[in-house]
Structures are given as C-alpha cells and as structure tokens.
Amino acid sequence: MSSIIINGKEIGQEIRTGVATRVQELKAKGITPGLAVILVGDNPASKTYVANKQKSCEQIGMFSELIKLPEDISEQALLEQIRELNNRKDIHGILVQLPLPKHIDEDKVIQTISPEKDVDGFSPISVGKMMLGQDTYLPCTPYGVMKLLEHSGIEVAGKHAVIVGRSHIVGKPMGQLLLQKDATVTYTHSKTPDLPSFTKQADILIAAVGRANFITSEHIKEGAVIIDVGINRDEENHLCGDVNFDDVQGIASHITPVPGGVGPMTITMLLENTVQAAEKELERQAE
Ligand SMILES: NC(=O)C1=CN([C@@H]2O[C@H](COP(=O)(O)OP(=O)(O)OC[C@H]3O[C@@H](n4cnc5c(N)ncnc54)[C@H](OP(=O)(O)O)[C@@H]3O)[C@@H](O)[C@H]2O)C=CC1
Ligand SMILES: Nc1nc(=O)c2c([nH]1)NC[C@@H]1CN(c3ccc(C(=O)N[C@@H](CCC(=O)O)C(=O)O)cc3)C=[N+]21
Numbered sequence: 001m002s003s004i005i006i007n008g009k010e011i012g013q014e015i016r017t018g019v020a021t022r023v024q025e026l027k028a029k030g031i032t033p034g035l036a037v038i039l040v041g042d043n044p045a046s047k048t049y050v051a052n053k054q055k056s057c058e059q060i061g062m063f064s065e066l067i068k069l070p071e072d073i074s075e076q077a078l079l080e081q082i083r084e085l086n087n088r089k090d091i092h093g094i095l096v097q098l099p100l101p102k103h104i105d106e107d108k109v110i111q112t113i114s115p116e117k118d119v120d121g122f123s124p125i126s127v128g129k130m131m132l133g134q135d136t137y138l139p140c141t142p143y144g145v146m147k148l149l150e151h152s153g154i155e156v157a158g159k160h161a162v163i164v165g166r167s168h169i170v171g172k173p174m175g176q177l178l179l180q181k182d183a184t185v186t187y188t189h190s191k192t193p194d195l196p197s198f199t200k201q202a203d204i205l206i207a208a209v210g211r212a213n214f215i216t217s218e219h220i221k222e223g224a225v226i227i228d229v230g231i232n233r234d235e236e237n238h239l240c241g242d243v244n245f246d247d248v249q250g251i252a253s254h255i256t257p258v259p260g261g262v263g264p265m266t267i268t269m270l271l272e273n274t275v276q277a278a279e280k281e282l283e284r285q286a287e
C-alpha cells in the first residue's frame with residue numbers, strides 16, 4: 001500500500017484563488033487589505049519566511065509592508081511601533097515574526113497588537129475566543145491543518161487525534177480545533193514517557209516537535225493520517241519535517257510532505273485572516 005500524499009501547495013493555491021476574489025471585491029469598494037510584518041534582527045530562516053509572506057500578499061493583490069528593526073531594539077521602541085500600526089487605516093493585519101530576541105518579552109509584544117488586527121491569532125483575546133468557539137482569527141498553522149484535512153476528505157469526528165507538541169502557536173491550539181470538530185484529543189510532549197504507546201493509538205497524528213525525522217514507523221499504526229508540521233534542517237542542511245517520510249510511507253493512509261504540506265497552508269490562512277480583517281473594517285465603517 002502506498003500512502004496518499006496530501007498536497008498542501010495545491011490545496012493552498014485553490015483556497016488562495018477564493019481569497020484573491022475577495023481582495024478584488026474589497027478593492028472595488030475602495031479598500032486594499034494590508035498586512036504589516038515586523039521582523040526584528042536578521043535570523044536567516046525568519047527572513048525567508050517573511051519574504052514568502054510578502055510575495056504571497058503581492059500575488060493576490062494585497063498590500064504588504066515589511067518593518068525591519070535592529071536586533072538590539074528596545075522593547076519599548078518595538079511596542080511603540082506596534083501601537084503606530086494599530087492606528088494605521090491602511091493596515092488590517094499585524095504579524096510580529098517570532099522568535100524575538102531574548103531581551104524582549106514576547107507576551108507583552110503580542111498583547112499590544114490590537115485584537116482586530118491579530119491575524120496570527122496569538123493574542124490572549126484571540127486565544128480565549130478560540131477556546132470558547134467564538135468568532136475570531138484562528139492561528140494560521142492549526143487552521144491550515146484543519147483545511148488540509150477537510151479538503152482531503154478526512155473525517156475528524158470520533159477519531160483519536162494525538163498531538164506531539166504543546167506550543168502556544170502550534171500544538172495547543174491544534175488540539176482545540178480538533179476537539180471542536182469532535183475528535184478525541186491526546187496531547188503529548190517532552191515529559192511524556194513511552195511516547196510510541198500514545199502515538200500508536202492515533203487515527204490522526206500531528207507532529208509539531210521541531211526535531212528532524214523524529215517520528216518513525218515505530219510511532220504509528222497502520223492506516224493513520226500523519227500531519228507533519230515540522231520545518232527543520234537535516235545533517236545535510238536539507239529542509240525536512242518531524243516525520244521520517246520514507247519510513248512511514250506505505251504504513252500511513254495519508255501523509256503531508258515537507259516542503260509542500262503544512263507550510264504553504266500557514267501562509268494561505270494568514271492571507272485569509274488579513275482579508276477577513278479588512279472585510280470587518282469595512283463593516284465597521286458602514287455602521
Ligand atoms: N509549517 C509551519 O507553518 C510551521 C512550522 N513550525 C515548525 O513546527 C515545529 C514545532 O514548532 P513549535 O511548536 O513552534 O516548537 P516549540 O519548540 O515551541 O515546541 C515543541 C514542542 O515539542 C515538544 N517536544 C520536544 N521534544 C520532544 C520529545 N522528545 N518528545 C515529545 N515532545 C517533544 C515540546 O515539549 P515541551 O512543551 O515539554 O517542551 C514542545 O511542546 C518546528 O519544526 C517549527 O519550525 C512552526 C510554526 C509554523
Ligand atoms: N508570528 C509568527 N507567525 C508565524 O506563522 C510564524 C512565525 N511567527 N515564526 C516562524 C513560524 C514558521 N512559519 C512558517 C511559515 C511558512 C512556511 C513555508 O512556507 N514553508 C514552505 C517552504 C519553506 C522553505 O522553502 O523554506 C513549505 O513547507 O513548503 C514555513 C514556516 C510561520 N511561523
């Protein structure tokens with residue numbers, strides 16, 4: 001048996017076509033959706049991601065602005081920059097690329113982003129609303145994974161979803177979204193003893209660990225759906241996921257590749273959230 005490879009690039013493109021239509025509709029009404037991306041320092045990986053985000057915005061006719069700040073910027077100056085963006089009419093979404101330098105308190109920074117412009121879905125207000133199932137911006141990576149499952153015809157209700165990782169930006173919200181769709185959810189993490197005994201129970205396994213090729217055939221059961229969120233570099237400096245693709249290929253029913261799986265979906269959902277922010281701004285203007 002060979003596993004079905006879930007093509008995130010293709011599914012992302014399909015969704016982006018719909019988002020591009022909404023951009024054109026907004027433009028016809030005199031509003032161009034705008035995303036501001038703040039990049040502190042010059043971490044090469046962050047630079048690549050940020051460039052991808054900007055390119056994707058331009059491709060669908062959105063406005064994007066990159067704000068590059070020096071590594072040694074003070075927390076105060078960064079917060080001031082965010083407050084300025086909160087007040088700008090041409091900016092509907094604000095993203096602060098993480099991680100930030102150690103001298104800056106990430107929680108403080110995220111809290112300063114206006115909830116109306118929090119297209120990453122990271123602020124306490126957004127997270128609280130998500131937990132309560134209220135209308136809000138969903139964090140792009142978990143939201144993108146839900147779209148991948150939906151577009152691949154994978155039923156979530158009643159399935160056992162096991163998540164490896166519990167970070168605030170991926171693992172934790174991922175479990176919430178799956179729970180909302182009636183999965184039974186298990187969280188595992190670095191303190192979980194005998195990890196394979198849990199992951200082997202997964203109908204849907206989400207790997208969000210940050211370790212190259214960490215999940216192998218020993219961790220999974222036959223027919224499982226494997227979603228690989230990891231973006232890592234292997235010994236040869238090649239981009240690779242948290243899952244040893246070749247090892248689980250043939251055992252899993254479905255698997256996402258890296259690259260071309262979850263990554264492009266994260267950007268797609270960022271675009272969608274930003275367009276939604278612009279649509280909401282238009283509604284407020286009409287009131
Ligand atoms: N495709 C995309 O769009 C995105 C990809 N990523 C990628 O996803 C991966 C995860 O990112 P992120 O969540 O931010 O990473 P973090 O480092 O914040 O979290 C990693 C999680 O994995 C857990 N973990 C670490 N080692 C083990 C282990 N040996 N066994 C079980 N659990 C373990 C940690 O547990 P504990 O909590 O106990 O420390 C933690 O909860 C990275 O490769 C990142 O680059 C991230 C964002 C978007
Ligand atoms: N505030 C904030 N929001 C984020 O969403 C955020 C962040 N900070 N910090 C870093 C992580 C990582 N992340 C990725 C997004 C897209 C790809 C992506 O497009 N990947 C492509 C190709 C990547 C490549 O070629 O290097 C793929 O997997 O096919 C990867 C990783 C968003 N993150």
Ligand SMILES: [Mg+2]
Pocket residue numbers: 100101102103104105106
């Ligand atoms: Mg920090």
